[in-house]
Amino acid sequence: EKEKEKEKEEYELTCTPLFTKVVTLFTEQNNLHLAIPGGLIGVGTNLDPLLCRGDRLVGQVIGAPGTLPNVYIKLEMQYRLMRRCVGLKTRTKVPKVKRGEVLMVTVGSDAVGGRVIGTGGDLMRVVLSRPVCTDLLARVLLSRRVERHWRLIGWGQVTRGKEL
Structure with a gap:
């Protein structure tokens, strides 16, 4: 059992950032020119829709390179x-x-x-x-x-x- 746990710990995960351009911002049915923290904001990007289907990106963090937490x-x-x-x-x-x-x-x-x-x-x-x-x-x-x-x-x- 300890060997299985050790294997899991040694299994290497990778995290690949997605780089994109923000094309649109909106909330409910209103287009926005800028966004501030708080509330729900829809972010339109030029990412392939395959990456976004099924709410796969829900909960992910968006920000300029070098500004995001670890x-x-x-x-x-x-x-x-x-x-x-x-x-x-x-x-x-x-x-x-x-x-x-x-x-x-x-x-x-x-x-x-x-x-x-x-x-x-x-x-x-x-x-x-x-x-x-x-x-x-x-x-x-x-x-x-x-x-x-x-x-x-x-x-x-x-x-x-x-x-x-």
């Missing part, structure tokens, strides 16, 4: 669990997070699976199923699979990470 495959975070699980009819208490457990980690608008590789006190280390672009000190949401649905169980703040 890309991480492992995150360490300070976290807090809620007392009760959100969205359940019964008032179920949230059990502690365990090593090996799979959680959904929401970073910005990007929800990515993560396996807990360590916990201690209010710290947790998670290896992600795919890389995320985020700042240190960014806030994240934590969800757990409960009754066949992802349920919000807590939140955290990224303290460190392993860059890709």
Whole structure:
């Protein structure tokens, strides 16, 4: 089993930036001349539509080269669990997070699976199923699979990470 984990750790992921030109900006049905942070903004580019189909780019980060945060495959975070699980009819208490457990980690608008590789006190280390672009000190949401649905169980703040 340790050999399998070692193989997974040695498996090399790559992250390839997509370079494009922003052609249009819009929100709802209004064309925009500029965009500021906040709200939902549609970005029209000259990327091949194949890359964008099926909402494949949802949650991805856009910015000028050299201005974006680092890309991480492992995150360490300070976290807090809620007392009760959100969205359940019964008032179920949230059990502690365990090593090996799979959680959904929401970073910005990007929800990515993560396996807990360590916990201690209010710290947790998670290896992600795919890389995320985020700042240190960014806030994240934590969800757990409960009754066949992802349920919000807590939140955290990224303290460190392993860059890709």
